[in-house]
Amino acid sequence: MSRTDETAGRGRRPGGPDTRGEILRAARESFAGNGFAGTSLRGVARAAGVDAALVHHYFGGKDELFVEAMALxxxxxxxxxxxxxxxxxxxGRRIVTxxxxxxESADGQQRMKALLRSMVSSDQVAQLMRDGMTRMIIGPVSETLGVPDARLRVGLVASQLVGIALVRYLLELDPVATTPTAELIDRIAPALQQYLTG
Known part of the structure; x- marks a missing residue:
């Protein structure tokens, strides 16, 4: 048996024209089915039929893979x-800005609308985003506050931001939908700051 046959027999293959796409497909399925914590690079590689080194080559690590797989x-x-x-x-001002x-970017709005709709309609997507965002945003921001209820404070900020996104971009409810961005930032920033440090 040739080395190629042995490799194929183990279910692994070298990188090909759509290897990256296959890895992303396997990652989306794994993140959706197992959540962020339950997804491993080795497991994704196995599902994609490639060597784990290729996943590292294309994405570097699980955080990068998550960002790409969710099309953030x-x-x-x-x-x-x-x-x-x-x-x-x-x-507060930096967060809302x-x-x-x-x-407010055309590409960002399109992707964020799709993501927000998916989070509202799918428990799996909502759980996945909770896990990923907690690890990559809520955790680090909470640590900078240095107070016992930091996670609650950051969670309240998140609730305000999701509410703004729903009203302004999905429901398009006036006057919030048509208020200039700079004015919205001026009005929302103090409330977020109060949550964080008040």
């Missing part, structure tokens, strides 16, 4: 770094 318009880790990388008394910035 932003990298949550960069969002967290932007949010925590500045004065504490401007946290980044959040609305994603929604």
């Amino acid at each position: 318009p932003i990298d949550p880790r960069q969002v967290a770094a932007t949010i925590v990388g500045g004065p504490r008394d401007e946290l 980044v959040f609305l910035g994603v929604w």
Whole structure:
């Protein structure tokens, strides 16, 4: 038996033209079925029929794979770094500015609408996003607050942002839907800051 036959017999194959796509397909299925914590790079590689080294080659790690598989318009880790990388008394403004910035871009709005609709209609997608966002955004932001109820504070901020997204971009309810972004930021930032540090 040739080396190629042995490799095929083990269910692994070298990278091909659509290897990346196969890995993403397997990752989406795994994230949806097993959640963030229950998904491993080895398991995804097995399901895609490739060597685990190829998953590392294309995506680097599970966080990167999650971002790609969910087709997020932003990298949550960069969002967290932007949010925590500045004065504490401007946290609320940075959060709402980044959040609305994603929604206000044409590509970002399209993807975020699809994601938000999926979260509302699918318990699996909602759980997956909770797991991923907790690990990559809520956890790091909570740690910077240094208070016992930090997770609750950040959760309340998240509730405000999801509400704004629903009213402005999905329901398109006026006047919130037509208020200029800069004015919305000015009005929302103090409320978020109160949640975080008040």
